[in-house]
Amino acid sequence: MDRQFLEELEKIAGPVLRQEPMSGHTTFRVGGPADMLVRPRTEQLAPVIRLCQRYGESYCVIGNGSNLLVGDGGIRGLVIETLARDEDATVRGERIEAGAGMLLSRTAQTALAHGLCGMEFAAGIPGTVGGAVVMNAGAYGGEMKDIIESAVVIDRDGNERELSAGELELDYRSSCILRNGYLVKQVVLHLTPGEPAAIRARMEELRIQRTSKQPLECPSAGSTFKRPQGYFAGKLIMDAGMRGYRVGGAQVSEKHCGFVVNTGGATAEDIRKLIWDVSGEVQRQFGVALEPEVKMIGEFTRDTAEEED
Ligand SMILES: Cc1cc2nc3c(=O)[nH]c(=O)nc-3n(C[C@H](O)[C@H](O)[C@H](O)COP(=O)(O)OP(=O)(O)OC[C@H]3O[C@@H](n4cnc5c(N)ncnc54)[C@H](O)[C@@H]3O)c2cc1C
Structure with missing residues (x-):
């Protein structure tokens, strides 16, 4: 392992966890050790990718690990975990701008607090906003495709670009993100004004369905x-x-x-x-x-x- 790489990585993204068991980062609670794992904040993602590119270091990206099966042999190279439990979204009128690491459930609560409807289906999905874009996550007749306006992605050279919903090629549990090796950095959701009591009631209805059936x-x-x-x-x-x-x-x-x-x-x-x-x-x-x-x-x-x- 390149000591210089580790030092620079730590300067950009904070502590680097070594031989980190992935069982602690997946909802299946299985998975062997990752060589290295970092948890950069949104603005640190592109610099981390550029560093990996400069040193020829392999990396993979995870959100909340809620759709992942990690092998018992673990992961070689660097795991970039975007999950940011405490991150908040910015609300501008009918639009919510969220970093990739924000939890969907928290984003749905933000929508509710601002009287915005369209995210009720997502309130019980335990992933991040970024992971939900990658998977075009959906439930109970709704999917991310219905509410995504655009996303900022980072390519393998560390360049950022904004993709429209159409360019994300969102389809049933798929998008162009994995095919193109992009990392989702930020997402803009476009919702519609709604009655908070009705939004809350729909979320509760879906929560009950989920807990009774799953x-x-x-x-x-x-x-x-x-x-x-x-x-x-x-x-x-x-x-x-x-x-x-x-x-x-x-x-x-x-x-x-x-x-x-x-x-x-x-x-x-x-x-x-x-x-x-x-x-x-x-x-x-x-x-x-x-x-x-x-x-x-x-x-x-x-x-x-x-x-x-
Ligand atoms: C109890 C339970 C219920 C669930 N219910 C639903 C449901 O109703 N509907 C549904 O669609 N899914 C459901 N899921 C699956 C899962 O929550 C979703 O697929 C979710 O969108 C995954 O998000 P994540 O952040 O956990 O992604 P991860 O599992 O961490 O990653 C999933 C994939 O996305 C990639 N990825 C993650 N973040 C990024 C990023 N920022 N940039 C680029 N690539 C990234 C990873 O490399 C991986 O390939 C459920 C899971 C559980 C455990």
């Missing part, structure tokens, strides 16, 4: 698979007889078969194998291909993460 008491990464055209992943898995199916500490949730949960002590390899078994069985019984929604990064026992991503 296994929120166990570590998971939400829906493990994308919804295949014309089907529901959870129903296919249930009909395939895989409700409660286990590999080590990983299990198809009994409460919602679309969720894989860590019942305690699961390894990334347990989860990866379970995902593989479930999709294989659904394909065998129904001829439907299940594609993981969860992003797999880092080193797995067998190096299959890249091909499944």
